Amino acid sequence: MKLLGAFCILTLAASWVFSKPTQEKKDRVHHSKDLSDHEHDDRQGYQYDHEAFLGKEEAKTFEQLTPEESKERLGKIVNKIDKNKDNFITHEELKQWIKHSQNRYIDENVNKHWKDYDLNKDNKISWEEYKNTTYGYYADEEFSDLEDKDTYRRMMKRDERRFKQADRDGDLIATREEFTAFLHPEETHYMRELVVTETLEDLDKNGDGFVDVEEYIGDMYSAETDGPEPDWVASERKQFLTLRDLNKDGKMDHSEISYWILPTEYDPIDVEAKHLIYESDKDKDDKLTKQEILDNWNMFVGSQATNYGEDLTRRHDEF
Numbered sequence: 001m002k003l004l005g006a007f008c009i010l011t012l013a014a015s016w017v018f019s020k021p022t023q024e025k026k027d028r029v030h031h032s033k034d035l036s037d038h039e040h041d042d043r044q045g046y047q048y049d050h051e052a053f054l055g056k057e058e059a060k061t062f063e064q065l066t067p068e069e070s071k072e073r074l075g076k077i078v079n080k081i082d083k084n085k086d087n088f089i090t091h092e093e094l095k096q097w098i099k100h101s102q103n104r105y106i107d108e109n110v111n112k113h114w115k116d117y118d119l120n121k122d123n124k125i126s127w128e129e130y131k132n133t134t135y136g137y138y139a140d141e142e143f144s145d146l147e148d149k150d151t152y153r154r155m156m157k158r159d160e161r162r163f164k165q166a167d168r169d170g171d172l173i174a175t176r177e178e179f180t181a182f183l184h185p186e187e188t189h190y191m192r193e194l195v196v197t198e199t200l201e202d203l204d205k206n207g208d209g210f211v212d213v214e215e216y217i218g219d220m221y222s223a224e225t226d227g228p229e230p231d232w233v234a235s236e237r238k239q240f241l242t243l244r245d246l247n248k249d250g251k252m253d254h255s256e257i258s259y260w261i262l263p264t265e266y267d268p269i270d271v272e273a274k275h276l277i278y279e280s281d282k283d284k285d286d287k288l289t290k291q292e293i294l295d296n297w298n299m300f301v302g303s304q305a306t307n308y309g310e311d312l313t314r315r316h317d318e319f
Contacts, residue, residue, distance in 0.1 A: 028199060028219075029261050030186045035102060035268050042279075042299075050302045052272045055101040062301045070303035071294060078290045089288040094273040102269065106187060110180050117179075125179050127163050127172045131156065158198070165194050196258045203257075210251035213240045276300065 036051035050059040062070055081089050081097045100107075117125045117133050135156055166182035167174055168190070174182060185191035185198075203211045203219050217240075221233050241248075246256050280288055280296040293300060 029263065030192075030195070035098070035272060046299045046302065049272070049276065049299050052098060052268075053101060053276065053300050055104050057104075058101065059302060062303060065303050067297075067303045067305045070301050071297050074297050074301050075290065075294060078293050082290075087289065089290075089293065091273050091277060091286065094276060094288075095269055098269045098272055103187065106180060106184050110176065110183060113183065114176070114179070123176075125174045127160065127167075127174075130159070130163065130174075134159070158201075162191075162194060162198075165191060192262055193258070196254060196261065199261055200254055200257050210253055211257065212251045213237060213245075216240050216244065216252070 036048040036056070038045075038047040038051065040048040042049075047059075050062065053059075054062060062073070065073070077097075078089065081093050083093055083096075114125070117130050119129045119133065135152070162185065163174065163182055164170075164172070166178045166185070166188075168178060181188040181191050186195050200209075200211065203215050205215050205218065217233060217236060220236070221229070223229065240252075244252055244256060244260055246259065247253075252260070276299065277286065277288055279299060280292050282292055282295070
């Protein structure tokens with residue numbers, strides 16, 4: 001039964017693509033995630049900075065703390081950020097912390113699955129462990145008692161290719177970092193070309209190595225009647241011709257798909273790290289001491305007092 005459960009999970013995103021019109025198509029594009037739901041305007045408060053620095057859920061926890069408790073917890077966080085223990089927080093260390101805070105949901109997802117796949121409890125996951133857990137005895141029997149054997153063989157081959165790509169040292173044994181890259185390749189820089197390849201394979205129904213306009217539209221829309229296509233489909237066809245098919249040969253190749261789903265844009269984590277340093281770096285040495293951070297604690301983390309002060313400002317502005 002492991003195999004059938006895994007099959008449902010692995011194909012969920014694909015099935016959504018065909019069942020709804022536009023949103024799932026947009027989800028193929030891997031923009032940088034927003035760090036906060038709030039506008040980044042320090043004049044209106046520091047909610048954006050709190051959620052960027054702590055993550056959205058953790059920021060809610062800090063809102064319930066007193067200023068003293070908030071500062072104490074912030075001090076402990078600073079100790080964690082200072083990886084090399086030189087008593088300074090550099091731009092790179094701050095970036096890594098913000099990335100960690102934003103990707104906490106990924107860590108939780110990996111932790112959730114880790115114990116299921118690490119069968120021998122050595123704190124690593126081999127390809128054999130993953131394959132046996134996911135596909136079970138079906139793989140040993142070459143899927144002989146399953147109707148759609150080819151589908152399952154392709155799934156396993158695709159998993160194996162992704163596992164090997166994530167496995168940087170080539171020993172077919174994944175560390176936690178490598179297994180994270182396997183489960184969430186879109187979040188890992190060295191896996192992104194594989195994400196493009198997998199997207200091309202998903203959309204290329206005729207197997208010619210390209211995506212034409214009908215394959216592109218078919219990924220998000222399936223006509224249920226003989227009536228005219230909705231206006232948004234016509235708009236997507238136009239986008240294919242003007243924005244997707246860059247060399248105007250009537251189809252998208254690997255590089256054009258990469259340009260589409262992995263657009264070049266600014267890094268919000270880098271921008272936020274620079275912002276926090278700029279606003280807190282009193283001696284302008286481009287790095288922060290623990291005291292500099294604690295002196296500007298209300299920008300990094302919130303508290304009941306911070307919320308009260310921001311509410312007063314908001315009420316004042318309304319008048």
